[in-house]
Amino acid sequence: MxxxxxxxxxxxxxxxxxxxxxxxxxxxxxxxILRAPWGQLGELFVRQEVLQALGLSLLTATLSTGLSxxxxxxxxxxxxxxxxxxxxxxxxLRAAITIPLVLxxxxxxxxxxxxxGRRGILGQWLTQVGITxxxxxxxxxxxxxxxxxxxxxxxxxxxxxxxxxxxxLAAASLGASPWQIFRLVTVPLTAPGIAAGAVLCFARxxxxxxxxxxxxxxxxxxxxxxxxxxxLAMNSDPDTAIALALVLLAVSLGVLLALRDRxxxxxx
Amino acid sequence: xxxxxxxxLAAASLTDVIDVLAERFEDANADVDVVASYGGSSALAEQIxxxxxxxxxxxxxxxxxxxxVDAGLAADPEVLVTNTLQIAVPAGNPAxxxxxxxxxxxxxxxxxxxxxxxxxxxxxxxxxxAGVQAQPDTLEEDVRAALTKVSLGEADAALxxxxxxxxxxxxxxxxxxxxxxxxxxxxxxALLAEAPNPDAGQAFIDYxxxxxxxxxxxxxxxxxx
Numbered sequence: 001m002x003x004x005x006x007x008x009x010x011x012x013x014x015x016x017x018x019x020x021x022x023x024x025x026x027x028x029x030x031x032x033i034l035r036a037p038w039g040q041l042g043e044l045f046v047r048q049e050v051l052q053a054l055g056l057s058l059l060t061a062t063l064s065t066g067l068s069x070x071x072x073x074x075x076x077x078x079x080x081x082x083x084x085x086x087x088x089x090x091x092x093l094r095a096a097i098t099i100p101l102v103l104x105x106x107x108x109x110x111x112x113x114x115x116x117g118r119r120g121i122l123g124q125w126l127t128q129v130g131i132t133x134x135x136x137x138x139x140x141x142x143x144x145x146x147x148x149x150x151x152x153x154x155x156x157x158x159x160x161x162x163x164x165x166x167x168x169l170a171a172a173s174l175g176a177s178p179w180q181i182f183r184l185v186t187v188p189l190t191a192p193g194i195a196a197g198a199v200l201c202f203a204r205x206x207x208x209x210x211x212x213x214x215x216x217x218x219x220x221x222x223x224x225x226x227x228x229x230x231x232l233a234m235n236s237d238p239d240t241a242i243a244l245a246l247v248l249l250a251v252s253l254g255v256l257l258a259l260r261d262r263x264x265x266x267x268x
Numbered sequence: 269x270x271x272x273x274x275x276x277l278a279a280a281s282l283t284d285v286i287d288v289l290a291e292r293f294e295d296a297n298a299d300v301d302v303v304a305s306y307g308g309s310s311a312l313a314e315q316i317x318x319x320x321x322x323x324x325x326x327x328x329x330x331x332x333x334x335x336x337v338d339a340g341l342a343a344d345p346e347v348l349v350t351n352t353l354q355i356a357v358p359a360g361n362p363a364x365x366x367x368x369x370x371x372x373x374x375x376x377x378x379x380x381x382x383x384x385x386x387x388x389x390x391x392x393x394x395x396x397x398a399g400v401q402a403q404p405d406t407l408e409e410d411v412r413a414a415l416t417k418v419s420l421g422e423a424d425a426a427l428x429x430x431x432x433x434x435x436x437x438x439x440x441x442x443x444x445x446x447x448x449x450x451x452x453x454x455x456x457x458a459l460l461a462e463a464p465n466p467d468a469g470q471a472f473i474d475y476x477x478x479x480x481x482x483x484x485x486x487x488x489x490x491x492x493x
Contacts, residue, residue, distance in 0.1 A: 118377075119421040134422050135377060135405040217406025217417070218382065224407075230353035232409055235310035 019174035029249065036246055037239045052221050053229035054247055059204040060101075060137060060225060064144035068152045068201045073194065075149075076156035077186065101150045108146050109214025116142070138217035140223050144205035151204050152197035158191020160186070203252050226251075270468040271299035275321065277312040278304055279328030279386070279455065280410040281351060281428075284435045285488040286326070292484075294476050300468050308385040308410035316341055316460065323469030326457045326476075328411075329386035333456040348476055349490035351429045352452055353387070353394055355443040356418045356436070363424035368395065368445055370425065371402040379414045379423035380404040383414035386453060391427040394451045415440065429453070430487035454493060463467040 037044070044050060079097065082090045099107055116123040116133045123133065133139050163186075169186045187194070209227040216223040218232065230244035278286045290302035305312075309332040314481045316322055317339045325342060327333040328351070336342045357365045363376050371378050380402060381388030388407065395402050405423070408414040415432045417423040419439040435444035457476060463469045475481055482492070 113420060113422065117420060117422045132377075213409065213413075214287060217379070218408060219404065219406050223404075232382055232384055234314055235382075235409075238314070 010131045032242060032245055032249065036242050041243055044240055045247070047231075047240070049220060049229060050240070050244060050247065053224055053226045053244065054251075055142075056137070056224065056250070057078070057206055057226040057248075059176055060140045060144055063141045063201050064148060064205045065152075067141065067145045068149040068205075069198060071145075071200070072137070072149045072152040072197070073156055073187070076153045076160060077182070079153060079157045080160040097150050097153050100147055105143075105147050105208065105210030105212075106214050107210075109211035109216075111141075112211065112215040114145060114148060122161040123174065125184065134215060135217045135219065135223060137216075137222055140212050140225060143211035143215045147208050147211050148201040148204040152194075152201040155195050155197025155200060156190055159190035159197075163189045184204060199255060203255055206252060206255075240257065270297060270471045272465045272468055273301045273303055274323050274468045274472045275295045275301060276324045276326065276472065277316065277320070277322050278306055278324075278326040279309045279312070280306050280412040280473050281328055281431055282306065282326055284453070285431070285484055285490065288484055289395050289476065289481055290472075292480070293472055296475075297468075297471070300471070302472065306412075309410075310335075310385050319462075321462070321464050322460055323463040323465050324472055325460055326455065327386075328453060328455055329389065330454050330456055331389075332381065332386060333451050333458060336458070336460070341376035341461050342458040343461065346473075346477075347454040347456045347493045349485050350493050351431055351455065351457045351490055352448045353390055353445065354430045354448065355445060356415060356426045356428045356433050356440045357424065357443060358418055358421045359439055359441060361441055361443075362421070365425045365443060367443065368398045368447075371395065371404075371427075372400050374403045376403075376424040377422065378402060378404045379408055379417040379426040380407050381411055381414050381427070382407040382409060382470075385410055385411055386481040387414070387427070387429065389450050390453050394427065394445065394447055397447045397450060398445070415449065434489040455490070469492070 076096070079093060082093050113134065114120050117127070118124065118132060118134065120126050126133065133142065167189060168181050168185050171181045176184070207227055208225070209231065212223065212225060213228050218224045218228050224232075226248045228243055230241050230248065233241035233244060270276050276286065276290070286304050286306070292303055294300060300395075301416055309328045312325065313327065313332045313335050316325055316336050325333070325336060327336075330345075330347070333342070333345045335346065340387055354367060355368070357363065363370070370376060380391050383392050387410070401486040406417065406418065414423075415436055416426050418428075419428045419436050430442065433440055447461050457473055459466060459469045460475055486492075
């Protein structure tokens with residue numbers, strides 16, 4: 001009984017700081033909602049630049065989440081196997097996947113340009129065979145994947161680590177090939193982790209700004225996604241900028257709420 | 269006697285010249301520290317209207333300065349320098365650009381500023397004047413972003429200010445446009461009404477008016493109004 005006392009005394013402080021922390025996260029968004037030009041919102045939402053940016057954002061975020069699933073799940077398997085590796089390569093692998101999370105996205109955009117731009121290390125070869133990546137919708141997808149895939153990799157890796165590996169061993173002992181084990185045992189076993197990772201990845205891709213504007217540029221309907229359209233509109237037409245930001249906020253919130261409820265009943 | 273920090277928000281195209289002038293001003297006024305921040309003029313004006321604690325605003329066009337004046341945050345802006353547009357191409361001009369007419373060629377990669385920022389508004393006037401239907405691939409958020417796309421060789425051409433071509437050095441070549449003399453961008457500067465350090469801010473503006481500063485501006489490609 002006595003042991004629980006100090007904890008009770010500490011609680012108001014924890015509660016107060018927690019509430020301040022929450023306020024720091026929520027109040028700016030509340031400010032956005034309060035400042036929104038609600039009267040003209042209906043009219044702003046159907047403007048072509050808003051619809052175009054929304055469509056492009058949904059398309060590119062879906063494609064980059066798909067690309068992240070195809071490449072990120074195998075990368076997560078590799079990462080989870082790396083516990084058996086030597087210390088240095090193991091740490092290098094983890095660092096390589098973490099870097100896009102902590103790097104300013106603009107730097108990621110410059111790096112992509114130096115690799116895949118027309119004069120980039122790989123880009124100059126691609127240009128010779130007629131493939132130019134910068135300033136295309138494909139460049140937006142690549143920039144978003146660069147920034148968002150690590151979220152998926154770490155979510156899936158966490159699920160792999162906590163999953164019961166005995167099913168995989170049983171499948172192997174029954175003669176399943178590694179590919180069959182991956183497809184029929186590992187993926188279903190880690191489905192909640194994959195779903196959570198995909199949701200985070202999609203939400204991050206949707207909000208991507210710095211790497212996109214640096215690597216893909218900004219052109220309506222091709223590379224100007226919602227965050228870029230919102231930033232540009234802030235220069236000339238703050239009401240449209242706020243409307244675009246609200247769309248972005250609503251889509252992100254919708255994705256996070258709806259998908260978590262459907263796929264992760266335990267965490268709802 | 270002036271002292272303390274002068275906070276300056278200046279158009280992206282002023283980056284190099286204000287960096288030089290700020291340093292010289294600091295050398296002459298040991299107690300003053302100039303902190304300059306650069307960006308698209310419209311974004312800077314938005315920051316000022318939103319309450320950023322700034323002493324001096326140096327805009328790349330008068331319309332943007334007017335939005336700050338209209339908000340009651342600046343009075344009597346003064347045009348200190350002017351700038352004109354020029355075509356920027358990567359060193360060696362790989363796409364063989366000869367004039368504005370090339371901006372209509374869809375197979376080329378063309379960078380322009382978005383019309384929301386001064387260089388984009390000026391570029392649009394110039395293209396209209398020349399009767400060219402440009403086929404841009406990207407509409408950048410400030411002039412330096414457009415210039416960077418050219419200096420990296422990612423864009424075949426961009427419309428930027430003469431001063432940006434000078435600042436980019438050997439990575440970029442400039443091509444004159446005859447009609448550019450009719451689209452002159454005026455750069456007004458103003459001390460802000462809510463300047464935290466108005467004395468030092470005014471002293472810096474006075475320095476920008478001096479003959480010494482004039483030479484630095486002209487060396488960078490700016491003209492007198």
